[in-house]
Amino acid sequence: MSKHFSALEFKDAEVTDPVELVTKSIDDLTKSVDERLKALETKGLDPKLVERLTKLEAKANRPGAAASTDEAKELERKSINAFMRGEPLDGIERKSLTIGGSPTTGADLVAPQYLAQIITKLVQFSPMRAVASAMGVGTGKVFLPIEGNALSGTWVTETGSRSETNPDFGQVEIDAFEHAAIVPVSRQLLEDSIVDLSGYLSNQISKQFGKAEATAFVSGDGNGKPTGFLNTPSAFDQVVAKQDGSNILDKLISLFYALPDAYASQGVWFMNRTTQGVIRSKAVLATNGILWSDGLADGTPARLLGRPVYDAVDMQNLVGTGSPVAATYPIAFGDFASMYQIIDRVGVQIMRDDFTGADNGIVKFRARRRVGGKVVLPEAVKLMKATVSGS
Structure with missing residues (x-):
């Protein structure tokens, strides 16, 4: 009894490397998209639609395009754990831990410091x-x-008269x-x-x-x-x-x-x-x-x-x-x-x-x-x- 497989199944193939599996899947997908685009072009497809499909094809051909969001999160988790344990980081892990990044990439690990004092201005006044x-x-x-006026005396003779004086205030x-x-x-x-x-x-x-x-x-x-x-x-x-x-x-x-x-x-x-x-x-x-x-x-x-x-x-x-x-x-x-x-x-x-x-x-x-x-x-x-x- 014959078996029928889709273009993405390779169970009977000799290829067992996951990277090669992903690469072959992308190649098959690209070939399929190219064939469909050529078929549609002959039917007078809308140029805008053709442009969108072209961009999708280019995106699919980028290295690492098949990496999922879950894989990126797992990389961040491993990077933070290695950093906290004091283990050396490789290039990718080091890039994933930045102060100015998002909380998941290490920004929450850096806290500001506040001094418990107030810098006051100089207050000058006359002494x-x-x-x-x-x-x-x-x-x-x-x-x-x-x-007020001080008291004042006068020079007198032996029997001369003396004048009275008093200070005032x-x-x-x-x-x-x-x-x-x-x-x-x-x-x-x-x-x-x-x-x-x-x-x-x-x-x-x-x-x-x-x-x-x-x-x-x-x-x-x-x-x-x-x-x-x-x-x-x-x-x-x-x-x-x-x-x-x-x-x-x-x-x-x-x-x-x-x-x-x-x-x-x-x-x-x-x-x-x-x-x-x-x-x-x-x-x-x-x-x-x-x-x-x-x-x-x-x-x-x-x-x-x-x-x-x-x-x-x-x-x-x-x-x-x-x-x-x-x-x-x-x-x-x-x-x-x-x-x-x-x-x-x-x-x-x-x-x-x-x-x-x-x-x-x-x-x-x-x-x-x-x-x-x-x-x-x-x-x-x-x-x-x-x-x-x-x-």
Whole structure:
């Protein structure tokens, strides 16, 4: 009895190699497709259909076209297992494991890393607390007695008449003002954050409150905030210099010696870094660095005419703005501890409020501070006034 087999069956054939079996099957398929295409062409087949069949034929002739998706997955599985065991990989296995590939080719084996810290920006503020006087008070208003006219005596003869004399006094009123902020944060963010968010917020509140009060101590207008010493520059004796810096060294020497020695011996220079750069460049060129000297150790201020120079970001620039160009007050020198008084009523307080925003899943950090400041003895400090003409 004769047997009938299809074109893809080779049970009675001598070919037993699976690769040869697949190759012969592809050859037979290709031959069959060619015969059908020729037959159809003679019947006037649609050219588009002929193009599609041609592409299918080309695809079937590609090496490895008969490989199934299951075979590819098996290769990926073997590659990952070999990688995890530390075994060497051949070329194909190595290509199947890539970081930028799909999860099945090893992308899930690489996890990102997050640091449990926040990179914070620099917060700069004038070091008024380092040079002024500060004291804690138990009330919201303080009156400081200030000496007015001093008593005076007269020279007299042995039996001559003596005149009476008494000193007089004034007083400076300093109010404590409140500075406050509310920081709302979602409860889930506080719970899930990998950083200490509460500690970060506390640190930022302290820095920003310090910056705000330092600015007020320098230029505050006294309206709901401390009164800065530059709010009323007319209260101080002044030395006038040109804004182009052409005579600034001579004027610095005049400013230094315009202050009584008792104050000058305790005096400090207050200016921003831009002004410092102008002075230093001219001092080095003119005096070979004699007027200006750097600090002897890290963290210690530079010295100008032997007295410390403090970097005060809230001080005005040497050159003014506007038209006509406005006068500025870029430099102050003197005994700030005698000139300016800071009062501390309440330090920085931070209260965590878990209730008022609870309906919306919000936790509020409420911060406040009560502080005041005012000029009490303007004679202890001299200002440099900068104008276009220098007069």
